[in-house]
Amino acid sequence: MGQLTGRDPSLLRRINSTVVLRALRSEVGRAPLTLSDLAGATGLSRPTVEGVVEGLLDAGLVAEAGEEPGEVRRGRPARRFRFRAEAGHALGVEIGVHRVGTVLSDLTGRRAGTVVRGIGESDGADERLKQTHEAVAELLRRTGVPHTSLRAVGVGTPGIVEADGTVRLGTALPGWTGLPLGERLRSFFRCPVLVDNDANAAVLAESWQGAATGSEDVVMVLAGLSPGAGSMIGGRLHRGHGGAAGEIGALHLLGREATPEHLLSTNGEPLHPLDEAAVAEVFARARGGDERAARAMERFVHRLVHDVAALVLALDPELVVVGGWAAGLDDVLEPLRRELARCCLRPPRVALSQLGGAAVATGALRLALDQVESDLFSVGDED
């Protein structure tokens, strides 16, 4: 309430600038706007709009439509302006166990390109970061976007990640626990870098452009030997007090139950926790009628269903999205629906990930775009 009577000329200028930029952005892909259009759309006076637009032209965020190559002035029309979505770029990066994925977009989220690289599961942190830098360099080279055009970078990676981008716990990747990943990447990119857990990035992605568009309360499970989950509550990512929300894979530690690596074993020897090929083989053998493999897979699905049910009972989401390995497992959806119906009054919908392997990098891009949004288009504490 204190703000109602406050006056701050620089804040006012910033608000006006944001209002004009938003009006122009909403016209992206449609006809550019005149100063009169902008005055009408924003409720600001024409001289105010004119001053604001000059500032935005100087900052490179707005272009005069007639100045564009290929555009032709018609007679002596009023000057028209458009938002320069190409004035900067956002980058999304997945740093995973077996690969680095990158995706680049302009300031409105329109894709410019993507590069994915395989990486060894036993590679250390330095090698993994080197591969990341090389993948980004290749992406920028291919798209012709200069490094300096990056306005924000989002990163999704396995583990519990601090707000500053330090990996508090990341057992899936060698040398990951304790790594100041945000700091390392910021010194490389020289722009804001947002690092988050891979399942958190994945649920952002599915909410933005995947299976969860239009849903405000979503649990996304990245099923693996140890499942992780990301949750949207009321349309916002729920990270938890210590960034560890959704780490439901730790529940089996309590019961002194079998580790996931033992669950899927068909010969008593645990699988290597990151050996996706071995897991895929167990699933394939199970489908082919191998009884030991079928029992192993049943144990795996049972554990997954239990973990997801615990999340659902805790959070009561409207939708559960299943991704990760299990996204290749149609067999997991029916048991999940059946068991959720047993323990929930109104079970959530259950859907497979639509973005599949692109989910984490896409969600990381969304993190970067949210930062751009906050830098360019937000005023005060509104969203």
Added chain:
Amino acid sequence: MGQLTGRDPSLLRRINSTVVLRALRSEVGRAPLTLSDLAGATGLSRPTVEGVVEGLLDAGLVAEAGEEPGEVRRGRPARRFRFRAEAGHALGVEIGVHRVGTVLSDLTGRRAGTVVRGIGESDGADERLKQTHEAVAELLRRTGVPHTSLRAVGVGTPGIVEADGTVRLGTALPGWTGLPLGERLRSFFRCPVLVDNDANAAVLAESWQGAATGSEDVVMVLAGLSPGAGSMIGGRLHRGHGGAAGEIGALHLLGREATPEHLLSTNGEPLHPLDEAAVAEVFARARGGDERAARAMERFVHRLVHDVAALVLALDPELVVVGGWAAGLDDVLEPLRRELARCCLRPPRVALSQLGGAAVATGALRLALDQVESDLFSVGDED
């Protein structure tokens, strides 16, 4: 952003009125304010403040300090005004298995009185509502507050409760499932009635005045044969998409595991699910060295710990508050802390309920006060 240029005289009057009322309320218990004080505190002009104060005097929400019985005017001082916290009242009601609890406060939350009545666990909905009405009538009679002074009523009760106050599922109370509780109570109270799950009310209460003050991310477990939980996320109650968040007691349905009533049995016969006396006896015998009782209690604690751990992994709160039966069980805290340390990187603090048996009614009062707050003191979409 559209609001920045909007003008609405009635909205402006309402904002001004709210600003003045807030300034006066903040002075409750301190010296009343003059018109000049109010102009200074709000940034409004003196004539505006004067007009607003006249309106608030007419509405009975503000009193002139000199008009108060017992107060003496000193010479010819400027008129001074105060918020009339007694201009209305808020009521919190617990409708539980074994009792109805009520608590009354003025508009600032200051307690006026409380009445608690025992009730039979097998009493039907009509009888339970009759007892509720009688408890409220007794409370109003004792405190001398007229029925018409109630500005809002909050109610906490076991079960999954819809936004309109209908009990979607309430197996603990006979005739509760499907009961349009909100509608029934609104026709009786003739003011806004907010109905919520008892664990949700309890976590509100502990956050307001109990073990969770100052914590934004809290899980409150009402431990019973089937535990329920209420959660605060970022300082807000998390009800879930269908109002069923925290119903973690249903998790055992999945595993086809023993029902809670069997867990605590010492002779193979299940306990009656609402028989608190029988449960207390098992606990007492366990403490007295009875081995069968000790094993039963161990099973109960183990289940409780597992359910709470699932909530903690899903939500990653900073604090877990244990209430309900287990609030009498110091024995439950140590196993809970130990097991959470096994599965959480940074385990939450674990504390016993401070409000004990008063938690649900106190949280229901908070629900009512939030409604009062929203009616009298809020503007637009701020909190």
